[in-house]
Amino acid sequence: MAQIQEFLDIPSNCEVGNVIYKKLFYENMELKKADRDIFIKYVDKIRWCYSLKESNINIKKFQDENFEYDEIEFINVYLKGPYKLKRLADIIMRTIPYPMVLSFEYGNEIRIFTGHQRISLADSSKNTIEEYIYTDWIDLNNLDEIDKELFEGLKLQNLSFTNFYAFYNDIMEAIIKYNASKLTGGSHIVVPVDVMKSTYDEIKAIDYKIDSLRGQMKKETQFNRTVDLNMEIRRLKDKREELRGRLN
Known part of the structure; x- marks a missing residue:
């Protein structure tokens, strides 16, 4: 099974490779039966693939009154069925309070989810997701030119190393451009x-x-x-x- 990280040139010293057990979400989110059933029915395995930190990559932390970006996580969800992804993304990204690139994989296809995590004004120990930015399904065995341009834009050397917020924002902007390009059938879009x-x-x-x-x-x-x-x-x-x- 292919992994998105294979396309992004992430250094091996950033690799985590740990399985995240479903009970983490059951216990921390106090999931209702309907949400628990989604995990049971559609999620095969969740793996914490990479963690980018100041100690293993030359990117500085970022913090202001709204955001605290100390690291970026790359997490893969291997699916039994390609359904309920938005709800799964919401649960996973709220349970693990770090900005992440969340990839859902089903066969040789993937969807990538991102979303800026803002510090909650009501509870500083929690984060809220501003808005989810995500792709449609991408067939890794049948990439078109727009798909290839997305992965080229997501390679680490093409992202900002100013700080983790700028780095993550570049990832989100690459996905926004990708989505717009898919609509027009071409990648040469010059509007902001x-x-x-x-x-x-x-x-x-x-x-x-x-x-x-x-x-x-x-x-x-x-x-x-x-x-x-x-x-x-x-x-x-x-x-x-x-x-x-x-x-x-």
Whole structure:
């Protein structure tokens, strides 16, 4: 089974290689039965692959009133089934209070999840996730040029070594650019990262709305209402193409 770290040139002295047992999440998160069932049904094994620290890599710690980045973790989740990933990511990233690159692996495919961890104002011993930034499934045995560019951008030598926050932020920005490139079918996007992110989010919201309207059309029995729904779908498609044009 392939691992994302094989593409990133992480030094061997950063390797941890420990298994993280599921009971860690059961005990620390006091999981409800539904969440525990997700772990039992879909998670095969969790491995703490690498830990980047100031002592093993030339990157400085970062701390301000909102963030405390002493290290970056690379954690792999090997799946029995490719489902409920967002919920699994939320549980894992909240249980282990370090910024992490979380990879879900199923067969030869992976999805990468990241998210800045902000110090909780209510409880300084806990962190909150600002927003999850993640990829769709990537087939490691069938990489296209955009996939290859993502992994090239994630190689350590192409990331900022100023401090761990800047380093991690570069990883997140590489994923944002990757997602935008997948939408346009090309990697040469020159708009600022925040524009990429907001445009990508708008397009995904439109896709969700279109899917919802198509579901309504299948159930609709009134012809006039079906026509209205179809016109709304066309309007949304035009809007989506307009947004895609902003990225090109």
